Amino acid sequence: MSVEIYEGYGFRYVHDPETPGRIRIYLEQGPNHADMAANPERFGLERCGTRAPPFLAFGVRDKPGTITDAKRRARSWAASQRGEAHEGAGPRAGAGSRPPPPGERARVPDLGDGGPPPPAVVGVDAGRLGSCLLARVRGQDRAVAAIADEAARHTAKTQPRRPLSLFMIGTTGVGKTLAARCLAEALSAESGAGYGWLRLDMCEYQERHRVSQLLGAPQGYIGHGDGAQLTDALRRNPRTVVLFDEIEKAHPDIFRTLMNAMDVGRLSSPTVRDGNWEIDCRHALFCFTSNIDAGAIIGTLAQQGVLDDPKAIDAQCRSRLRSSSLPAELVGRITRFIPFVPITDDIRAEVAALGIQELGREYGLTVTRVAPDVTGFVLSEAGDTLFGVRPDEYLADRLLGPVFAAAARIRPGRRVAIVMKDGTPRVLDVPG
Ligand SMILES: Nc1ncnc2c1ncn2[C@@H]1O[C@H](COP(=O)(O)OP(=O)(O)O)[C@@H](O)[C@H]1O
Numbered sequence: 001m002s003v004e005i006y007e008g009y010g011f012r013y014v015h016d017p018e019t020p021g022r023i024r025i026y027l028e029q030g031p032n033h034a035d036m037a038a039n040p041e042r043f044g045l046e047r048c049g050t051r052a053p054p055f056l057a058f059g060v061r062d063k064p065g066t067i068t069d070a071k072r073r074a075r076s077w078a079a080s081q082r083g084e085a086h087e088g089a090g091p092r093a094g095a096g097s098r099p100p101p102p103g104e105r106a107r108v109p110d111l112g113d114g115g116p117p118p119p120a121v122v123g124v125d126a127g128r129l130g131s132c133l134l135a136r137v138r139g140q141d142r143a144v145a146a147i148a149d150e151a152a153r154h155t156a157k158t159q160p161r162r163p164l165s166l167f168m169i170g171t172t173g174v175g176k177t178l179a180a181r182c183l184a185e186a187l188s189a190e191s192g193a194g195y196g197w198l199r200l201d202m203c204e205y206q207e208r209h210r211v212s213q214l215l216g217a218p219q220g221y222i223g224h225g226d227g228a229q230l231t232d233a234l235r236r237n238p239r240t241v242v243l244f245d246e247i248e249k250a251h252p253d254i255f256r257t258l259m260n261a262m263d264v265g266r267l268s269s270p271t272v273r274d275g276n277w278e279i280d281c282r283h284a285l286f287c288f289t290s291n292i293d294a295g296a297i298i299g300t301l302a303q304q305g306v307l308d309d310p311k312a313i314d315a316q317c318r319s320r321l322r323s324s325s326l327p328a329e330l331v332g333r334i335t336r337f338i339p340f341v342p343i344t345d346d347i348r349a350e351v352a353a354l355g356i357q358e359l360g361r362e363y364g365l366t367v368t369r370v371a372p373d374v375t376g377f378v379l380s381e382a383g384d385t386l387f388g389v390r391p392d393e394y395l396a397d398r399l400l401g402p403v404f405a406a407a408a409r410i411r412p413g414r415r416v417a418i419v420m421k422d423g424t425p426r427v428l429d430v431p432g
């Protein structure tokens with residue numbers, strides 16, 4: 001699909017998602033822009049869609065035929081608006097043209113001109129996917145099983161109608177972001193297909209002008225041609241896990257865009273690439289995280305003993321989030337809510353031990369054992385778990401980093417155990 005610019009008319013064509021058989025034209029700008037917005041009928045057009053300026057969305061009914069016919073007719077229509085005769089495939093060829101006759105319809109292919117579907121993936125086993133995730137995300141057994149279930153079902157669909165949308169809710173530092181990142185890795189490993197990974201921190205998308213960095217900027221606007229994080233990632237790989245981290249912070253324009261994508265499985269980008277400005281996002285996995293009201297929501301679910309009951313979780317999350325800053329329409333479009341429970345002391349110690357091994361790797365050491373009193377030492381210094389387990393990581397580096405650094409100086413690549421001796425952490429060599 002190509003875009004033609006006719007003296008001030010920037011054009012995009014798309015199959016109308018609401019009315020099959022109708023072609024929708026988005027006009028970016030043009031001499032009669034304001035006039036058209038006020039009186040579309042006078043121009044042989046019907047106003048459609050809810051898209052805000054700078055676009056005007058108009059439906060054009062076309063005679064039965066292909067999208068190419070419809071585009072040709074739409075071009076003719078544009079030429080007629082300029083008071084210039086235009087017909088045929090080339091922008092300036094031919095003569096004599098009228099607006100397309102109303103009431104006639106174009107044949108609509110399956111999904112715009114969004115390109116071929118991505119290759120099929122081998123079946124992903126929910127149980128194996130869950131185990132993969134649980135090896136990394138500790139203590140969130142129910143959450144991880146639900147994520148694995150949903151993800152496995154979604155990837156089994158060869159023709160999904162919309163992206164999967166998971167809403168991970170929980171207080172800070174309990175593994176929500178980690179779970180989404182691990183999901184992309186685990187899906188790649190289990191499916192044999194490369195899954196993309198994109199984390200979008202919604203704190204960075206609170207202002208309207210940032211929206212174009214997600215979706216692209218229209219022609220003639222600042223940022224046009226600079227690329228767009230979300231649409232570029234999905235163009236590169238339609239199978240991408242997209243994390244909208246801390247979704248409640250996003251600008252309302254982002255909500256609107258996402259709602260449409262979650263409804264019809266397509267994202268509209270103001271930037272055209274390879275002739276396409278619609279991006280197929282049906283194979284994507286959207287993960288939202290939030291800690292809105294999380295303490296109260298999880299607390300209630302735990303108190304009622306329904307953390308295993310998806311229906312009760314759904315009802316509780318939807319009703320609580322409806323009165324939050326999130327638009328009800330977005331909450332209504334979520335496939336599944338995934339509660340993340342607070343981290344218990346045991347899990348916290350387990351996570352801390354894993355974190356200490358990871359820390360050792362940063363210093364070039366292979367830590368084969370972390371003595372329980374070492375984790376105890378770190379956690380007793382860390383205090384409460386108000387911020388989840390994240391602060392424990394920073395503290396471990398401060399407390400154990402110097403010991404690891406000294407050990408690595410003597411012999412990098414050592415295999416070591418870390419133990420407590422006389423109240424201080426020590427590194428011991430491990431044979432092998
Ligand atoms: N359940 C968990 N299992 C393993 N590590 C965890 C868990 N929760 C948090 N962490 C550690 O804490 C860090 C921050 O967790 P994160 O997933 O970003 O929390 P949030 O729930 O706020 O998104 C992670 O990078 C990870 O190292």
Ligand SMILES: [Mg+2]
Nearest residue numbers: 176177245289
């Ligand atoms: Mg997070």
